Amino acid sequence: MTDWKEIESRVFMTTGRRMPVVVVRGEGTRVWDDAGKAYLDFFGGPAVHSLGHCHPVLVKAIEEQARTLIHVSNAVYSVPQLQLAELLVANSCFDRVYFSNSGAEANEAAIKLARKWGKERKEGAFEIICAVDAFHGRTLASVTATGTERYSAPFAPLPPGFVHVPFNDIEALQQATTPQTCAVLLEPVQGEGGVNVPNPSYFPAVREWCNAMNILLMVDEVQTGMCRTGPLFAYQDMDFEPDVMTLAKGLGSGVPIGAILAKEECSVFTPGDHGSTYGGNPLATAAAFAVTKYMLDADMPAQVERIAAYLVEKLEGLRRRLPAVTEVRGKGLLIAVGLAGDHAEKVVMDCLANGLIVNNVRPNAVRLAPPLVVSHAEVDEAVSILEGSLSRVIPSIV
Numbered sequence: 001m002t003d004w005k006e007i008e009s010r011v012f013m014t015t016g017r018r019m020p021v022v023v024v025r026g027e028g029t030r031v032w033d034d035a036g037k038a039y040l041d042f043f044g045g046p047a048v049h050s051l052g053h054c055h056p057v058l059v060k061a062i063e064e065q066a067r068t069l070i071h072v073s074n075a076v077y078s079v080p081q082l083q084l085a086e087l088l089v090a091n092s093c094f095d096r097v098y099f100s101n102s103g104a105e106a107n108e109a110a111i112k113l114a115r116k117w118g119k120e121r122k123e124g125a126f127e128i129i130c131a132v133d134a135f136h137g138r139t140l141a142s143v144t145a146t147g148t149e150r151y152s153a154p155f156a157p158l159p160p161g162f163v164h165v166p167f168n169d170i171e172a173l174q175q176a177t178t179p180q181t182c183a184v185l186l187e188p189v190q191g192e193g194g195v196n197v198p199n200p201s202y203f204p205a206v207r208e209w210c211n212a213m214n215i216l217l218m219v220d221e222v223q224t225g226m227c228r229t230g231p232l233f234a235y236q237d238m239d240f241e242p243d244v245m246t247l248a249k250g251l252g253s254g255v256p257i258g259a260i261l262a263k264e265e266c267s268v269f270t271p272g273d274h275g276s277t278y279g280g281n282p283l284a285t286a287a288a289f290a291v292t293k294y295m296l297d298a299d300m301p302a303q304v305e306r307i308a309a310y311l312v313e314k315l316e317g318l319r320r321r322l323p324a325v326t327e328v329r330g331k332g333l334l335i336a337v338g339l340a341g342d343h344a345e346k347v348v349m350d351c352l353a354n355g356l357i358v359n360n361v362r363p364n365a366v367r368l369a370p371p372l373v374v375s376h377a378e379v380d381e382a383v384s385i386l387e388g389s390l391s392r393v394i395p396s397i398v
């Protein structure tokens with residue numbers, strides 16, 4: 001059998017750590033490795049495989065579009081791009097869309113939009129307030145917005161104008177506001193930061209503050225969007241409307257695509273301001289259109305609510321039985337299991353050996369973000385593997 005790990009170590013730029021598994025095929029909630037072993041994928045991309053692996057509706061859309069038109073320059077009109085734009089606008093509070101190829105690029109566009117808005121509408125205000133433990137991507141500006149030193153320090157000097165405040169703390173955000181503040185950029189639920197759910201009062205208070213101070217409220221829904229937390233977009237059941245939203249991950253269910261959406265009042269881009277060769281290309285937008293349409297037709301928010309309640313109930317059972325589990329937190333199918341101690345990596349490795357892929361989102365927390373189409377039986381199977389791993393790995397603390 002080909003030693004892919006050895007090949008990687010020779011020719012690949014190693015920028016992250018991988019789990020010791022070579023995945024060669026996927027279907028629904030399951031993937032298979034190069035030795036034919038099956039795994040339940042509760043990492044999901046992370047949070048990318050909204051319809052699971054290789055959903056027939058998505059495969060069909062890709063096949064048909066691949067035969068019709070794969071790419072065309074953004075110098076001409078293309079149909080799938082505009083169909084997707086209309087669908088997203090019709091189902092959100094936004095008026096305009098622009099497509100990118102990834103989450104980081106969508107956030108770059110949001111940062112550029114906020115800066116141009118500040119220049120034109122707020123006397124050159126350019127500062128963007130972000131949250132501690134945020135994640136917005138790995139380009140120079142988005143990694144600066146992310147704020148994690150470990151990710152950004154090697155690339156200093158970083159672009160100026162990013163301020164970080166504790167998440168879920170309205171007073172800190174108010175204190176950080178200056179006349180130079182043009183925007184706030186926040187995840188509705190922090191994903192990579194550990195699945196941190198704010199108080200219900202937080203975002204309405206941020207909205208009120210932004211209105212009072214004439215600041216744009218931009219939400220990064222790259223991870224939370226596309227029914228991950230329940231509604232099509234997470235903001236939709238959080239009692240506020242953002243001015244700008246970014247999407248990626250679940251939008252293409254595995255096909256690379258990102259998007260920025262904005263209300264008319266702050267859509268300040270004019271021709272020449274932004275662009276992307278591949279952004280919104282026919283193949284990617286046809287795929288994302290099929291994904292979005294399927295979610296709406298199948299009432300995915302209701303499905304997520306049902307299956308998430310079932311998964312959380314099962315995980316709460318674990319918490320009651322195992323002292324090693326301290327907390328079950330999250331929203332919809334974006335969930336973290338908090339552990340008593342930094343055992344998450346060991347738990348993840350033990351789960352992997354037993355046919356379940358999960359992720360140590362924090363040293364003391366395991367994240368679950370399964371496909372939204374996950375079944376009750378698959379939840380049962382995953383929780384049973386997780387319970388076995390937790391019992392084996394974490395010495396019981398009584």
Ligand SMILES: *Cc1c(COP(=O)(O)O)cnc(C)c1O
Pocket residue numbers: 101102103104105107135136137138187191192220221222223224248249
């Ligand atoms: C993953 C993620 C990003 C970055 O997306 P890429 O496609 O990897 O560039 C940005 N924001 C959030 C909230 C994410 O979870």
